[in-house]
Amino acid sequence: MKTISGLFTDHYQLSMAEGYFSAGRKDDRVNFDYFFRKNPFGSGFTIFAGLQVLFNLIEDFQYDSDDIDFLYKRGFHDDFLDFLKNFRFRGSIYAPKEGEVIFPTESILSVEGNIIEAQLLETLLLNTLNYQSLIATKANRLRQSAGKRSVMEFGMRRAQGWAAIHGSRAAVIGGADSTSNVQSAYIYDLDSSGTQAHSWVQSFDDELTAFRTFAQLRPKKCVLLVDTYHTLNSGVPNAIKVAKEMQQQGHQLFGIRLDSGDLAYLSKKARIMLDKAGLPEVKIVASNQLDEYLIKSLIHQGAKIDVFGVGTNLITARDDGALDGVYKLSAVNDRPTIKLSEDVAKVTLPGKKKVIRYLNGNGEFYADGILLSEDDPDDVDMIYHPQYADKKSMVNGLEKENLTSKVFENGNVLTAKKSIGEISEYRSLRVSQLADEYKRFEYPHIYKVGLSSNLIQLRMDMIAESKRSK
Numbered sequence: 001m002k003t004i005s006g007l008f009t010d011h012y013q014l015s016m017a018e019g020y021f022s023a024g025r026k027d028d029r030v031n032f033d034y035f036f037r038k039n040p041f042g043s044g045f046t047i048f049a050g051l052q053v054l055f056n057l058i059e060d061f062q063y064d065s066d067d068i069d070f071l072y073k074r075g076f077h078d079d080f081l082d083f084l085k086n087f088r089f090r091g092s093i094y095a096p097k098e099g100e101v102i103f104p105t106e107s108i109l110s111v112e113g114n115i116i117e118a119q120l121l122e123t124l125l126l127n128t129l130n131y132q133s134l135i136a137t138k139a140n141r142l143r144q145s146a147g148k149r150s151v152m153e154f155g156m157r158r159a160q161g162w163a164a165i166h167g168s169r170a171a172v173i174g175g176a177d178s179t180s181n182v183q184s185a186y187i188y189d190l191d192s193s194g195t196q197a198h199s200w201v202q203s204f205d206d207e208l209t210a211f212r213t214f215a216q217l218r219p220k221k222c223v224l225l226v227d228t229y230h231t232l233n234s235g236v237p238n239a240i241k242v243a244k245e246m247q248q249q250g251h252q253l254f255g256i257r258l259d260s261g262d263l264a265y266l267s268k269k270a271r272i273m274l275d276k277a278g279l280p281e282v283k284i285v286a287s288n289q290l291d292e293y294l295i296k297s298l299i300h301q302g303a304k305i306d307v308f309g310v311g312t313n314l315i316t317a318r319d320d321g322a323l324d325g326v327y328k329l330s331a332v333n334d335r336p337t338i339k340l341s342e343d344v345a346k347v348t349l350p351g352k353k354k355v356i357r358y359l360n361g362n363g364e365f366y367a368d369g370i371l372l373s374e375d376d377p378d379d380v381d382m383i384y385h386p387q388y389a390d391k392k393s394m395v396n397g398l399e400k401e402n403l404t405s406k407v408f409e410n411g412n413v414l415t416a417k418k419s420i421g422e423i424s425e426y427r428s429l430r431v432s433q434l435a436d437e438y439k440r441f442e443y444p445h446i447y448k449v450g451l452s453s454n455l456i457q458l459r460m461d462m463i464a465e466s467k468r469s470k
């Protein structure tokens with residue numbers, strides 16, 4: 001199913017593409033880097049997500065006759081439109097695996113190609129990777145707070161429209177166990193699950209009949225919503241009655257759901273009632289505007305909650321509306337390029353680069369190094385702070401990994417397609433390789449990301465050169 005076309009871009013990308021075309025520059029070779037400057041939510045790291053979706057969307061990133069007519073009416077010229085008729089992105093992409101732990105500043109992903117294809121891809125690439133990495137990072141924070149307890153993603157109704165389709169996928173990559181979003185579950189083969197709404201309970205004359213009817217319909221994984229009327233006086237007692245009836249028919253009530261009131265107090269009381277009734281296996285699900293801090297607090301309060309349902313705060317990435325990922329030109333026809341800024345942190349890193357991850361002997365991540373692509377990692381003994389070159393770290397003798405590899409070439413994906421379960425497992429492994437200090441919510445330790453001396457030198461030379469030529 002085609003979901004987008006080559007129109008999934010900002011108008012200025014097409015204007016520039018036409019400009020490159022009419023200037024006879026369509027065969028110029030360029031390199032763009034994708035990176036972000038700040039971890040969202042005050043996190044100490046970010047989870048990379050969205051890559052496989054990007055591959056699928058690239059396949060659809062073409063112009064059919066309707067698209068061409070539309071662009072003609074917007075003032076684009078015939079010769080350029082003729083070129084677009086046969087347009088396909090055939091560049092190369094270097095990237096980490098989806099689910100990777102990534103950090104600000106590093107050139108996480110690079111696009112190499114002709115100037116038109118690489119420019120036109122920018123918006124789609126940023127739109128896909130920024131949002132999914134943002135949501136995967138948020139989900140991972142929930143995962144960390146919830147520990148071994150489950151997290152169900154409930155956000156579709158509160159998402160910024162269709163963002164939910166990719167948001168639920170990213171939530172599962174980041175650590176949610178399932179989603180209520182059936183459309184995403186269908187597209188990405190996610191585990192979809194759910195309980196019931198208050199409307200179900202209200203629609204019956206009495207709560208007990210509502211519960212009984214639902215249990216007959218869904219004897220497996222049945223969760224009863226117990227807070228429509230009086231949680232402890234009717235909801236939980238009625239759920240216990242139905243659980244006993246289910247037992248007689250050879251079934252087990254999976255759980256009850258609390259959706260209002262004091263979730264710590266109510267879950268403790270409900271746990272005692274269920275246990276007293278001989279139903280220790282019945283789980284307690286809680287929802288209601290939860291986030292990573294509330295989950296932590298509830299656990300700290302001794303709440304007897306087994307499953308957290310999280311909607312709004314996850315799918316909308318509250319309190320950080322966007323990952324600030326950018327896409328910057330770093331080479332044209334093998335000539336390194338730079339973007340200067342008054343703000344030194346915003347001066348870009350010139351040239352083609354690669355990212356090396358250094359590990360301590362025990363497999364823990366130690367630091368990441370951004371090297372020029374021609375740097376031999378074995379010759380790099382020291383990496384330098386991107387802004388304060390006197391801050392440096394010795395990396396010689398450390399175990400190292402290439403964080404990125406070529407994943408796309410000439411219209412083809414080079415890596416085997418991974419299931420979301422596999423991506424999520426990889427995320428879990430990589431997060432486990434990061435020391436706890438980087439995972440704190442409050443003032444997490446800042447992970448070292450450094451530059452090779454050759455890269456520092458190139459950047460200094462280019463800054464000096466630009467001052468001379470002013």
Ligand SMILES: Nc1ncnc2c1ncn2[C@@H]1O[C@H](COP(=O)(O)OP(=O)(O)OP(=O)(O)O)[C@@H](O)[C@H]1O
Pocket residue numbers: 259260261262263264265287288289290294297298301
């Ligand atoms: N023990 C607790 N500690 C901290 N926060 C809690 C606790 N129990 C519930 N909360 C949170 O407090 C907020 C209470 O929400 P709200 O004021 O809307 O009341 P409510 O219980 O949902 O009432 P209703 O849905 O009936 O209007 C929710 O975000 C909920 O998750």
Ligand SMILES: O=P(O)(O)OC[C@H]1O[C@H](OP(=O)(O)OP(=O)(O)O)[C@H](O)[C@@H]1O
Pocket residue numbers: 154155157158196197198199259287288289290309310311312313
């Ligand atoms: O609170 P969130 O984290 O966003 O989680 C999703 C919320 O959506 C549902 O409420 P809603 O009032 O929409 O319907 P329902 O309770 O009647 O199902 C559900 O009961 C949760 O409270």
Ligand SMILES: O=C(O)c1cccnc1
Pocket residue numbers: 154155180193194195196197287309311
């Ligand atoms: O299944 C649920 O309980 C559910 C689904 C979506 C939103 N809130 C709750």
